[in-house]
Amino acid sequence: QVQLVESGGGLVEPGGSMRLSCTCSGCLLRNYAAGWFRQAPGKEREFVASISRSGRVTNVGDSVKGRFTISRDYTKNTVYLQMNALKPDDTAVYYCAGDYIPHSNIARTDLDQYESWGQGTQVTVSS
Secondary structure, X not given: OOEEEEEOOEEEOOOOOEEEEEEEEOOOHHHEEEEEEEEOOOOOOEEEEEEOOOOOOXXXXXXXXXXXXXXXXXXXXXXXXXXXXXXXXXXXEEEEEEEEOOOOOOOOOOHHHOOEEEOOEEEEEOO
16 A cells, blocks of 8 residues: 655744655655645645656746755655745645656646645744
8 A cells, every 4th residue: 555654844934944755655656756735724735846757857836936846865765845945825734645657757737646645744934
């Protein structure tokens, strides 16, 4: 059974940085494209960033472009989301998602394309 697990969330001051991690129990993330999405209270879940299976293709949402970076480490079976220059508007539950496409090298931005999801980790940006 594929289980994605996020970690690294918490409280950070505006302007600060934080790194989220996503690991997979029961799967090799090398066979998955991966994405990060977030959902703030009262809002729909929105795309943050995605990375292809190879790591050569990445996409970043407009609201975080220039501040957030997605990467992956095959040796650790982990996908990361590095978040810099955090703003209060970045406060949300952040979800890791997996897209099983072992023979493709795309990085989707549509959450409906992802079949595996983690439970989410809370990120709060506040002074």
